[in-house]
Amino acid sequence: MKRSLMEILRCPKCKGELELNVIQEEDEIEEGTLECGKCDITYPIEEGIPNMIPQR
Amino acid sequence: MDDAKRAGETFDSIAEHFDRTRNRTWDEVIEFIKAGEGRLLDMGCGNGRHSLAALEYGYDVTGLDASGKLLDICRKKTNSMDWIKGDVKTLPFEKQAFNRVVCIAVIHHLKKNRTDCVKEIRRVLKSDGRALISTWAREQDRWELEEDQRDVMVPWHLEDGTVVQRFYHLYTLEELVEEVKRGELKVIRAYNSGGNNYVECRR
DSSP states (O other), X not given: OOGGGGGTBOOTTTOOOOEEEEEEXXXXXXXXXXXXXXXXXXXXXXXXXXXXXXXX | OOHHHHHHHHHHHXXXXXXXXXXXXXXHHHHHHHTOOSEEEEETOTTSHHHHHHHHTTOEEEEXXXXXXXXXXXXXXXXXXXXXXXXXXXXXXXXXXXEEEEEESOXXXXXXXXXXXXXXXXXXXXXXXXXXEEEEBTTOTTOOOOTTXXXXXXXXXXXXXXXXXXXXXXXXXXXXXXXXXXXXXEEEEXXXXXXXXXXXXXX
């Protein structure tokens, strides 16, 4: 995913802003996490694709 | 099982075959895309056929789907746009983020709470935004349904002989219009074309 996506990407549950943690970045973010502090949910970014379906 | 998980798993299991056999873009969708500009959400993007068309017309495109396998296929086609795994009933976006939303042949795969999907489209549309929602038309002759039946399982035949059943809720055009209105979107036009029902709408 591109960093510019952060402008519109939100937690699907509370619609609040997310904290981006980058693990691997090339032309775009390949691996990382997106954290919602309010909902205490971490959304993984794997092979460039954020998974925004809450896993619990 | 949750709708997004079920639909995601169903389409994961047919992803490659689906991609090889579903490359044609729909004229009705192209016509809608051509009329706008800005940021476009392809909601339930599948193998990305309409996302790629929107890219060609100059949009900043985001494709969202519940099938991880279809998204992997999409990302191999282009990384000039963002691909997101998500649930169409609870979108991971800021309100009023998009100028255009297309939701093509998607909400008929949800067993319940389909109105939530329409409400989410409304939430993420800009005040002057437009959305195009389509579903398979119940009016098609090929269905053999009871008078009040709307829900049906439709088999997908893989090349190895495996059969995967896909859930469909078949709306009439009138019922799709009512669904859009329940989701508090305003109907610009509603029509039947090529076996599908379409509703173009706005906030």
